[in-house]
Amino acid sequence: MIKDYLKLFLLILVITAQAPLDLVIDTNERDVEIQPGISGTKIVLFGAIPSGKRDIIIEVVGPPKNQAMQEKRRYFGFWLGRGKSYYKNVPSYYNLLSSKPLDEITTQEGLNKLGLGIERLPLGKADIKYSTTKQFKFDQRLRSEMFKNGLFIEKEENIILRSGPGKVGLFKTEFSLPPNSLQGKYFVRYFLFQNGDAISYAEGIIDLKQAGFARLIWIFANKFALLYGIIAIILSGLLGWVVSLIFSRYKLT
């Protein structure tokens, strides 16, 4: 934490020396390693903006993932999952952070123009052969399921603005990436608003890498599939055998 503030302080020194002032950003980590089993990875975003009546919206978009949806329909009295549709390149994570309620920062039109918010997030290509209304229904359901699973987040007023030295304003926000986050590049987009208009834009990238044992297993399962299968069988058999050995040793059966 001390390191973060030190970095920020240096950043401010650099900024104050410069003119004109614009949006300056930094994150606490650029390459983030996620450890399996922990409750999430905390990411801190901070930076400097010119002071005054300004607001900031930050959008974090995770790496794309293919997602399947299905519709259950009634056939001869049975509810069966047919009508599958595959979405290509759905953002695996989306988080919209803002310094104020969105409608106080800008208009609906302003949000539409920049595509900000879960409702306006493009869901990638879907191979749905249905009507537009049905497509809309599928899209809405996908959004709400992702929201329910905590993968699409939209919380207002979670960016803290403070006035810094001179004509500098500081912003800081933090959020947690879920432990099962997809590894890859997370795009962080910063929008600076003044009087309802976006006046400045910056972009940062967080590269999330899954670390440790779980990642190794995943690589092994995908790169050496046959060998992985054989080892899985041997391990399973061995464990079963050892347990039965222990049981007979202590005359439990």
Next chain:
Amino acid sequence: MELYLPIAEITINPSIFLILGMSVGILSGMFGVGGGFLMTPLLVLLGIPPAVAVASEANHIVGSSLSGTIGHLKRKAVDIKLGNLLLTGGIIGSFLGIGIFNSLIKIGLVDLLITFTYFLFLTGVGSFMLYESLDSLGYLKKKKRKKTYHHSWIMGLPFRMRFKKSGLYISIIPPLLVGFIVGILASIMGVGGGFIMIPAMIYIIRMPTSVVIGTSLYQIIFVTAIVTLLHAFHNQTVDIILALILLLGGAIGAQIGVKLSGKLEGPYLRVALGVLVLSVGIVMASDLLIKPEETITLIRGGGSH
């Protein structure tokens, strides 16, 4: 405590899965079923993607059925000769079943098929076993007792062989055929097929109940090993961590189950298994008949491969 599953890509509480593995393991050791027909739906319920649940479950059964088989071997309750015969049919059947499975994936009918086979076999096999065992216990009043009913055409088939452990002198064709059909069904449903195999062994091959369980478990080891390998190779859906957690509980449970099975008499054992199979079938049926809260849902783990 939390644990991240590398293939299922979710974080779980291992103790829940350990207990789950153990409970299904007890049933496995008791009845000679792998327990896949119970475990797979439960895993999906706990948030494991269905494809991963099916494949990891197969991997788990390899170990739990091995543990159970060793237990039954000690009690000399495994007919290896007959088991090998069933297995031969089973392996041929499972390859054919996977062929059918893959061609159904192409035309998008696989879910429909899986749900229906589960539903039909669980309710069918369950109610038949329950009826038969209650009948043999004398709980059902029937005018005509078919106690001495024999499949005469089965008895008359050629290529007879002696099976000492089972005390049978029968044609090798029925065991091969039973193995074959169960192999097809098992690979479609992604289970070891014990709950179909056991009734077939009792009612078609007429093996004594005491040998049935061990022999069934014995052949399940090999069938599930093949299924694991095929899933690992083609779909990369075997979660080794998940399988080992389930197994740790399962292998212990299987040993307890073996001990319990020696204490229960044949017909009572069949009543219990019948009730179990039937209730899983009914739960599945209600899932099919009751209107879901949301008709459009996200398929977990779907589309990522």
